[in-house]
Amino acid sequence: MRERKKPEDLRSARWFAPDDLRSFGHRSRMMQLGYGEEDFANRPIIGVLNTWSELNTCHAHFRERVQDVKRGVLQAGAFAVELPSLSVDESFIKPTSMLYRNLLAIETEEMIRCHPLDGVVLMGGCDKTTPGLVMGAISAGVPMIYLPAGPMLRGxxxxxxxxxxxxxxxxxxxxxxxxxxxxxxxxxxxxIARSAGTCMTMGTASTMTAIADAMGLTLPGASSIPAVDSEHQRMSAACGRRIVEMVWEDLTPDQIITEGACRNAAVVAMATGCSTNAVVHLIAMARRAGINLTLDDLDALGRITPLIANVRPSGKDYLMEDFYYAGGLRALMKQMEDRLDLSVLTVTGKTMGENLQGAKVYNADVIRPLSNPVYEEGSLAVLRGNLCPGGAVIKPAACDPKFHVHQGPALVFDSYPEMKKAVDDENLDITPDHVMVLRNAGPHGGPGFPEWGMLPIPKALIKQGHRDMLRISDARMSGTSYGACVLHVAPESYIGGPLALLKTGDIVRLDLPNRRLDMLVDEGELARRRAAWVAPAPRFERGYGHIFLKHVTQADKGCDFDFLETGFGRSAGEPEIY
Structure with missing residues (x-):
């Protein structure tokens, strides 16, 4: 822990304390808002970054929760200011909110850097808001605490x-x-959606808030609290109180987001039955902190981490409300504490081990013991092969085991509309052994890496009673999805990855135990196809989309912008005060 700050050491003091013309202007403008110097002078100024929007159903309660946060900040003797942030909602944004995760990260970093903020409370929850806010705050480097939206009530x-x-x-x-x-x-x-809050399955939202919790960025167990439970209001006020102490303690993200913290987050994600999207976001968050977390690291952890949260879609019976009543994330982590680094520091100022003391499981069917897991290995597996030299991801526990080793002819679609039309054709020539393939749906091809990877089962097969089949794409899929879906194929087809060379009728083989995904086509034929391939036109030629395509990395690197990763170059640093 660094030396405790004094009022004159506060970052905001550079804006307000000097007896000069600029600081006179800053103070007078605060007075224009109705505040006196007794409100903001010599005390921390806390920014509350709120991703509330009338089109973000997951965050519908945030307009009220921000008042709880501000109450907590005031109780701790500091001054809170709300700053509206980009609200990247999963339900309404087309083609995908993933297109704007990095924009939220940029906005977060720059909002923190350019304003007189000593610490920040990050209010998020819907899928991309957790990684976007955290990535930006990591790069900004001021004390921060994450406030998760919480899951909605069960449908x-x-x-x-x-x-x-x-x-x-x-x-x-x-x-x-x-x-x-x-x-x-x-x-x-x-x-199916009865209250404010995120999806009440272990989808991407609950996965990412659990990751933030396991990484030590939230108050202990905060990710499990249902959005409309009164405990969520109390937790929000506690976030306000705690961030003030973090400012005085100078407890910054670099002290919390370490290799041990990232490993803890990955292990917990696997044990919860996490969304496949966890791979992309966790890698991006780690790389922002200068930690080279890789697909192979995640696969190695997945092989030795049992799935113990019996929560849909990987589990069969329960939802996030049941998980909370069973003890929540603290109980799950306590159950597997011998697999975690308990020495890592958290936003509480205590270690993870201290935070887990006293946690108990109240329903051993919802949060299973390690001796009785839902699935022997973790939630995710990483595949390699001539179809995905950069890697691909599958969720073994959420698909029919008969597809863990499978071989069949490919049925290839070049666009989502083409695929959608075909699956509704009751006369489609397809069998359960076919392998459906959608390409041109990655970061460049989507554009933005949309959640198109859970390809619908063709109507012709549904009428025969089939509900699963092997599907492959360079897209993502919703964390609430299930089935034998191979996703995040890298490099993507739109930039010439091997998936671009696959043809309908080619035999595709999945060997999950050996982590292989291959097309059984000889190298000579692949070389001829590669020579004949023509790169398609960019999806964007102007605006933010143009920036996105110029700088986004592939799925195996986290899809961050290359110029935002730690080590790319020197930041301008703190703004000068003139």
């Missing part, structure tokens, strides 16, 4: 619990098969 229809995303996919297939009436479909539609 309900006709006496059955519904899980957002997962049950939508399941019942949509049944509707396509003619097994669900219009009235039932409308009932499911109205019952």
């Amino acid at each position: 309900n229809y006709a006496g059955k619990s519904l899980g957002s995303g997962s049950d939508a996919w399941k019942y949509w297939d049944e509707r396509r098969a003619g097994n669900i009436s219009d009235a039932e479909w409308l009932g499911i539609q109205g019952g």
Whole structure:
């Protein structure tokens, strides 16, 4: 821990303390807002970065929660200011919120750097807001604490619990098969999302907030609290109080986000049945902190980490509300503490081991013991082969085991509309052994790396009773999805990756135990196809999209912008005060 700060050491003092013309202007403008010097002088100024939006259903409660945070800041003797941040909502943004994760990271870093902020509370939760906010705050380097939105209440229809995303996919297939009436479909539609908060399955949102929690960036166990539970309000106020102490302690992100913290986050992610998106975001967050976390590192941890959270979609029975009542993330981490680095520092100023003291499991079917896991290995596996030399990702526990070793002919689609039209054709010439392939859906091809990877089962197969088949793409998929889907194929097809050379009818082989994904095509034929391949035109030629395509890295590197990664070059540093 660094030496405790004095008021004159505060970053904000550079804006407000000097007896000069510029500081006179800063003080007078604060007075214009109705504040007196007793509000902001000689005390920390805390920025509350709020990703609330009327089009972000996951964060619908944040307009109220920011008041809880500000109450906590005031209780601790500091001054809070709310700054609205880009709200990258997963439900409404097209083609994908992933296109704007890095824009949120840029905005976060620059908002912190250019304003008189001594510390920040990051309010996020919906999929890309956690990594975007954390990536930017890492690069800015001031004390920060993450406030997770929390999952919504469990869904309900006709006496059955519904899980957002997962049950939508399941019942949509049944509707396509003619097994669900219009009235039932409308009932499911109205019952599947019952409150503010993120998806109540272990989708990308709950995965990423759990990662932030396991990395030591939240108050202990904060990621598990349901969005509309009164405990969430108390946690928000506690975040406000704690960030003030972090400023005085000068507890900055570089002291928390270490190799041990990143490893803890990866192990916990595997044990929770995490979203495949965790791979991209965790690698990007680690690289911002100067830690070279790789796909191979994650696969190695996945091989030795059992899945113990029995939460959909990898688990079969429960949702995030049940997980919270069973003890939440602290209980899960306590269950596997011998696999964690308990010495790492957290935002509490204590070690992870200290934070886990007293945590208990209250339902051993929701949070399983290591001796009775949901799945023997972790949530994710990384594949290599001549289709994905840069790697690809699959979620073994969420697919039918018969596809863990599979060989069949490819049925290749070059665009989502082409694929969508084909799967609704009841006369499509396809068998359950076919391997459906969607390409041109990666960071460049999407553009933005959309969640198109859970390709719908063709109607022709649904009517025969099939509900899973092997699917491959260079896209992502929703963390609430399931099935035998190979994703994040790198390098992507749109820039000439091997997936661009695959043809319908080629035999594709998946060997999950040996982590292989190959097309059984001889090298001479592949060389001829490679020579004939013509690069498509860029998806963007102006604006932010142009910047994105010029600088985004591939999936195996985290899809950050190359110029934002630690080590790319020297930052301008702190702004001068003139």
